[in-house]
Amino acid sequence: MRYEILPHTADGKFRAYGATLEDAFANAALATASLMWDWAKIEPRIERSIDVRGRDREQLLVKFLGEIVYLFDTERFMLSGVKDLEIEEASVIRDPQGEADVPDHLSEAGARLRLTARFLGDALSDRSEIHGGVKAVTYNEMKIECCAGAAKAGYVIQVVVDM
Numbered sequence: 001m002r003y004e005i006l007p008h009t010a011d012g013k014f015r016a017y018g019a020t021l022e023d024a025f026a027n028a029a030l031a032t033a034s035l036m037w038d039w040a041k042i043e044p045r046i047e048r049s050i051d052v053r054g055r056d057r058e059q060l061l062v063k064f065l066g067e068i069v070y071l072f073d074t075e076r077f078m079l080s081g082v083k084d085l086e087i088e089e090a091s092v093i094r095d096p097q098g099e100a101d102v103p104d105h106l107s108e109a110g111a112r113l114r115l116t117a118r119f120l121g122d123a124l125s126d127r128s129e130i131h132g133g134v135k136a137v138t139y140n141e142m143k144i145e146c147c148a149g150a151a152k153a154g155y156v157i158q159v160v161v162d163m
Helices: 021-034 057-075
Strands: 003-006 012-018 046-054 077-089 092-094 101-103 113-123 143-148 153-162
Touching (some): 003 021, 021 057, 021 077, 021 153, 057 077, 057 113, 057 143, 057 153
Antiparallel strands (some): 003 012, 092 101
């Protein structure tokens, strides 16, 4: 199971799962999109590169999922998949062109983590079906947990979004 939508009185809530933290983040992106459209029905005709930074995993997740909302609001881009998602933790982060190292203090203030990925999707059209709207990703009830056990290992992410 990639994710499950959970009941919430006023907003959207879900849990996303993954064998790795990167898998769980990618599945959280699909869960966010599923609150607005059926991502499996969107053709992957357009690609958008994502590069966000955060001081911790929670801030990184809020910024990452916020990109889905931002791209829909500004470009009418509808997510259908996430590829090549990588999360780096380092005191030195490579610049986007990969030509030189950028000391952390020169990147976003206090950023310790960097996430890069490719969003695949398509533009909103007459054929598109929208069934909801996410306004913002919140820190309310957010959890990012590692599960280690004999039967199951991986990550669980819980998110509440403002709808």
